[in-house]
Amino acid sequence: MTENNRNHDTDPGADGSDRVIATPTSTEERVISGTSEEQGSHEGAYSAEEAHPRPEEVQRKGERTAAVWFTLAFLGGVGFLVSYFLFPPDAQGDPSIAHPLVGQWANMLMGGTLTLSLFGIGAGMTVWARQVMPHYEVANDYDELPSSPEEKSSFSDFFMRGADESGFTRRPLMRRTLLLAMAPLGVAPIVLLRDTGPLPGDTLRHTLWEPGMHMVVEGTHREGDSQWIHEGDLRAGGMISALPYVEPDPEHPHGLSLDAQAKTVILLIRMDESDFSDEMTREQRNWTHNGIVAYSKICTHVGCPAALYESGSHRILCPCHQSTFDAANGAKVVFGPANRPLPMLPITVDEEGYLVADGDFSEPVGPTFWDAQRGE
Structure with a gap:
């Protein structure tokens, strides 16, 4: 130097x-x-x-x-x-x-x-x-x-x-x-x-789903029970995108606001009960009905719709960033940037065989970066 x-x-x-x-x-x-x-x-x-x-x-x-x-x-x-x-x-x-x-x-x-x-x-x-x-x-x-x-x-x-x-x-x-x-x-x-505006409180932890609420196919606007989803409407390997059914009103002629739809939309998937993973908890199995399972459609990465399903591998795919979830194992993440499973909705049927919710989601829906607002 x-x-x-x-x-x-x-x-x-x-x-x-x-x-x-x-x-x-x-x-x-x-x-x-x-x-x-x-x-x-x-x-x-x-x-x-x-x-x-x-x-x-x-x-x-x-x-x-x-x-x-x-x-x-x-x-x-x-x-x-x-x-x-x-x-x-x-x-x-x-x-x-x-x-x-x-x-x-x-x-x-x-x-x-x-x-x-x-x-x-x-x-x-x-x-x-x-x-x-x-x-x-x-x-x-x-x-x-x-x-x-x-x-x-x-x-x-x-x-x-x-x-x-x-x-x-x-x-x-x-x-x-x-x-x-x-x-x-x-x-x-x-x-x-x-x-x-006011603090969110625990509003992000809850949606409109409640016990006994019927389900309708997303995008349908028929009135009455003619649009309710029956357990026989799903064949093995099938998938339906669904919403809770609410009575229409003048402000929301189709029943739900866009904000409510974004929070409550679900994927109904049917598979053979033997295909469920042994890693699923007893509680998660109790939330299914005759091989039908319901998960939130909102990806836990950044909130895109996880709308693709491959029945052979029971994989749910989010097309935005390729986050992949295992529908046979509580929608756990198997690939991609998401770091928590899709929330699960407990379901059952009424006396006529129509699918109904048995409660709200198992955890808050939406992206993981909302966790700070949820107080988690």
């Missing part, structure tokens, strides 16, 4: 002592001398005038200007919170509010006050950096890590000196107005959480 490429843990200063890397060795190295000769010979990113400390009156003026901007930012933040609660998200549909443009005005008011708050903070920080903080250039070679004990011990002094030079500790007006301006913005995300 050549001398030019060699890195050192410490850098001797002018007085022979080690110094923290990336800090000036002395006040002379900061290029802040005020003589005309030094100003004329100055080179670097800053002009000669900028590289020298501002007079005290200029710094005080910058402090007051930054404080004004921070105060405006605080008022903008307070205005945002006030306008948010003055015009709640559902205010446009509130018949007690007569103005037809209330929603538009609410958006303009919230957007304008938030803009003022963010702009005020940015403008104040710019004035702070340009008129209060000193400008000087610091350059040094990169050092090998870790730092030496001497460098670590001097970091605290270096940090406090930087804080003092920035004016944060010496300019209380500017510091206090900045903290004041930041306070409303810190509260804003908390109050905005109410727009996300």
